[in-house]
Amino acid sequence: AQCIAPLGMESGLIPDRDVTASSSYNDGNVGASNGRLNQEIKGGAWCPKSQITTESIEWLEINLHSVHVVSAVATQGRFGNGQGVEYTEAYVLEYWRPRLGKWVRYRSADGQEVMPGNTNTYLEKKNHLSPLIWASKVRFIPYNSHRRTVCMRVELYGCYWSAGIVSYTIPKGDKRSNGIELVDITYDGDWGAELRGGLGQLVDGQFGGDEIREAAKSSAWVGWRNDSHVEPPALIFEFDRVREFSAVHLFCSNKFMRDVQVFSEAIVSFSVGGRHFQDEPVRHTTTGDNIFEGSRNVTIKLHHRIGKWVRIELRFAARWILISEVVFDSDVAQGNYTPEILKVINAKDKTKVQTSSELPVSTARQEDPLYMAIVVGVLTALVILLVVAVFLIVHRHRHRKCFASPLAKTTVAHRSVPEHYNSSASSMLHDNKMIMESALEVKSDEYQEPYQAIRCTPYFSTVLLEMKDLVTDSNTALSDSSNYDYAVPELSSAPLLTTKRRLAENVVERAAELLAERDVDLMAVREASMHADDPRRSAASSLRSKLSVMSPSQQEIRMEVRRRIDGPPVAEFPRHRLRMITKLAEGTFGTVYIAEAECVPQYGGGIVSADTQVVAVKFLGNEASTRERYIMEEFENDVRVLASLSSPQLTRVLGVCRSPPIAVVLEYMDMGDLCAFLRRGPPPGMPLLLHITVQVAAGMQYLEALNFVHRDLAARNCLIGKGFNIKICDFSTDIEAYACDYYKVDARAPLPLRWSSWEAVLRNLYSSRSDVWAFGVLLHEVFSLCRRRPYERLTEPQVLQNLAHLEADDGMFVCEARSPACPREVYEIMRACWRRDADARPTFGELRERLERLA
Structure with missing residues (x-):
């Protein structure tokens, strides 16, 4: 999920005790806990005691306890049921987290501290933060160019910071000859020859493009030049707890025509205590690419190494190294770990170490033809075994479906049915002259392949409807062995529960309609097996057994739904009767609005003459009205099925608007969703x-x-x-x-x-x-x-x-x-x-x- 979710001011997930303020005009009426977005609690907002100017020291503080990524903030004034007139035209943000140990004032990418606020008391103003901030506490400080009384309601948007990085230390970046500063300008720690104790763009999730010039606008890259540093650049990351690392990903530039290349070698070291790093670091070498200049991700496997600090030393392959993002794959390590102790090396051991370092041995780089031949042979054998296994599985799968699929060509009426297998199926012959029911019966606990609802479906985003087409066209009555094990309704090829073709005999139609019904009596299967040579007798006997097991209520519900589907299409809802109020949701396939509607049809078919009712209106995506005709056909099929449902505990389809933009009108309730109702x-x-x-x-x-x-x-x-x-x-x-x-x-x-x-x-x-x-x-x-x-x-x-x-x-x-x-x-x-x-x-x-x- 994206990091855009509300953090809990409006919903109440942030408790009142975690919302504090420098002062309040009246703690009981307009205290800090009342400053929740879209909420009318007591006085309706937080109002500081003193009036606000450009040098105000009043603040509203939200304590998140753990570090979160904050991607946006929103504010409102005090509506107060129409009585409030106070709002703030601008404000400043400050944030704090344990590793910083101080309050930091937020600055946007263009260096602005003051953020635009509200222009009235009821509309919210949402500001997206670029760059992002990492904070466990956030303060809203109202700001005004002239003295005035203000009130605020606020919300934070973002997500929990699950990466576990509390800070990183890197050398300060260098400047290109064309004046582009390749520095981490969003870094919020201490600045010097090194950047220490903060977080910035290396972990903000923003990846640089192929052009280095982008750095002048978005500061996407941090870069170092090989002749400006005595030592190779080293990146040190500190984590919240001791972790087990499986990989690290570094997003690098490779504009070799401009003396920028991916590093030649990375040396990754680990430490539990942070003062001394463990011996035997992970070494990763890269092959220079002088063909493609595109930016790329370099992944280094870390082999489940343990540490709380990770040091990455990069060796130059060209004049410049440019890094945009560093991402770790890690989990919190289980167990207790002690910090490393510096080992004292005497002169004799030191001589041995120096001697051994003069002749480095790296077996990983040696090319052994015999070793490579063995590896290639083993891999080839594995591939052959895998191909054989797949062939056998597919062959067995198809063979099994000839006997288990409800749509199989062949009948298995003469086969004995195992006691542990319970299934049922029927198939129609090509000329529809004879109907043969097999001795297989749908297992009562069998899962069905879920029917993926059409994108225009108003609700029930994924629906399993076992009441498939009751009658199949004669030219598709028989299926080959490539069919699914389970029936998948296909609305795109034929309308659901179609009525175009009907069988002449009512008993056969009823048998097909009840085909998807569960808990069929095993005796009916045996009876069908004995009369497999008489298809009509077999179908009738199976039908009698099914009718004896099926509950009257289920049968009545299904017959009623069938009657509604066969009825007239869903009524057109006049668009002029709808007045949009607010946007409820927006997704890939459409937008849902809350609206007021006039003359809404009731369950009995009556109409409320003058009253208005709150409804939900779902519009299809913009591309839906311009696509092929089958979009409208699928829309009609889906809406007809959903409109056929009639239960007081389900939202009803009230009508459709078929002219572009296509929309469906649904019931909505005055008090909103149950989750928000119980919370507030x-x-x-x-x-x-x-x-x-x-x-x-x-x-x-x-x-x-x-x-x-x-x-x-x-x-x-x-x-x-x-x-x-x-x-x-x-x-x-x-x-x-x-x-x-x-x-x-x-x-x-x-x-x-x-x-x-x-x-x-x-x-x-x-x-x-x-x-x-x-x-x-x-x-x-x-x-x-x-x-x-x-x-x-x-x-x-x-x-x-x-x-x-x-x-x-x-x-x-x-x-x-x-x-x-x-x-x-x-x-x-x-x-x-x-x-x-x-x-x-x-x-x-x-x-x-x-x-x-x-x-």
């Missing part, structure tokens, strides 16, 4: 919290009956309205306030890692039972009032490692602890949701019943 409001009573969770379980029970998988169930994706009514949605994926709740694993899209089950994260397997896991985390959120993040003591990589322990079933998985306000009975429900075996987790129907008994 007074603590609700236990009956209300249980009432909230029962509603969420009821909404998910409805989705479970249709085999829809939400994949992002959390308090932030639940809306709350009047009467504490809950509706499940999926608006929060792109909301800036929740950006830190998503984490990118491998090359996949960002995941809600702390809410996801182990099989979803590590195996990409999603089902209603993975939603049950997320529901357990939602219970933790609700009963901790969303003021404690799940696994708050673990970083994202540690959460990932914790889930890996559960996958390995090695007994090292650490479950989320019970919060003090959570009843023991509710915590037992959470633990049931977090069972390793997905089949052992309760269904949403069972969860609803247990919570209703507690309520």
Whole structure:
């Protein structure tokens, strides 16, 4: 995730005790703790006691405790429910962190200290910081060119500084002949012949371009000339704790036509105490590149060396060395380590050392033809074995699918069915004259390949819909052996639940419709096997068995959804009835706005004549209206499916705007999302919290009956309205306030890692039972009032490692602890949701019943 998330002033994650001020006009009414962005607490802002001038000494301080990267700040004036008139037109930032030991005044890249403030009392002014700052405390100092009374509400944006670097020491950079200063101008430590005790552009995440001239504008490069230093340049990095290092990456320039090249050798040394560095440093040599001048990343493997200080000495390959960024791959080392002690060498040993240094032996550089031949032979054998293994796996995989795939050409009715395997399938012959149901039945606990929802989907960002096309076109009825093991709905090729082609016989249509249904009786399989030679009799007997197992409620829900999908298209919502209020979220595929709407249709089809209602309007990305026609077809298919869902606990599709820009109108609730509601409001009573969770379980029970998988169930994706009514949605994926709740694993899209089950994260397997896991985390959120993040003591990589322990079933998985306000009975429900075996987790129907008994 990017380092842009709010740090907690608005949401309340930063407690009142960590917000202090130099003075307040009235501590109870406009004290420091009231200076929270977008909040109307008591007087509505922090107001210093004295009036502000250009020499003001009043400040509002925020204590983050640990070092954070602050990338932006925002301010507001005092709105005070329309009564306030105070705001600050400008302000100054100061920051502090333990290694600095002093307050440092922030300066922008162009050297300006004063930052622009507000022009009214209600609109926020957000300033992005360039360069970034590393701070554990931040002060806002109001500033005004003329004396006036000011009030402020503030917010910080950024992220936790997880790299662990507390400072670095480097030689001061040199100046090029054309006047470009190749110095670390953003460095905030002590300046001299060396830069000490601070942080700057070598760790700010900004990489230099191919042109050195860019340094004149953005100071992207730090450079040293070989004739201006007696010793080679050495970079010393100090870390917060003793760490285990696996690699370091140095981003270097290679403009060899201008006497700039990547270093010829890097010598990396380590130290626990910082005074003496360990023997046997890591040496890395590079090969000069006189062909390509592009900047490049040089990676040095550090072989899990231990230290708290790392020293990198660079040897020149040309006249100049230019470095833009240094990144370490490291983890906190486990165990106790003592600082190094300087070894005293007597004269005799010293002579030996000098003698040995005269004849250096480097076996790593010797070229042994026999050794190379052995290495090449071993690698060739490994490649051959790998190719053979892949061939066997693919062959076995295809052979197995001929018997296990529901879409296979051949029938296996004459084969005996193992007792541990439970599956069912049907296929239609090319001429639709005969229907044959195989003896395989979909396993009740089988995971389905998740259906990736179309980019214009309003909510439920990834949906599993096992109710695939009930009738397949005759020319695609049979599938070859290259099909997936699991059915993947393809909306782009045919409308979902299409009604273009129907079978003549109702019993066959019902059999196909119930094909994705779970828990089919094994006796039906055996009966189908005995009558495999009579396809119609086999289908009818299987249908009778399925109808006897399927609950009436599930059957009614599915038939109702089917009726809605087959009905008329989703109604057009007149654009003139919408009035945009504010932007809620913005992502890759669209923007969501909060709006007021007139004449919103209700559940019964009635219309509120004059009242307005708050709604959410999701616009597709700008490119969607100009792309091919299938974009609109996919949009219509998705919206029709989602509009067919009818549950009081789900946000409804109210209508669509089909003229560009394409948009869909969705329900929204007056009190916003559940997470923000629980954080900012007074603590609700236990009956209300249980009432909230029962509603969420009821909404998910409805989705479970249709085999829809939400994949992002959390308090932030639940809306709350009047009467504490809950509706499940999926608006929060792109909301800036929740950006830190998503984490990118491998090359996949960002995941809600702390809410996801182990099989979803590590195996990409999603089902209603993975939603049950997320529901357990939602219970933790609700009963901790969303003021404690799940696994708050673990970083994202540690959460990932914790889930890996559960996958390995090695007994090292650490479950989320019970919060003090959570009843023991509710915590037992959470633990049931977090069972390793997905089949052992309760269904949403069972969860609803247990919570209703507690309520």
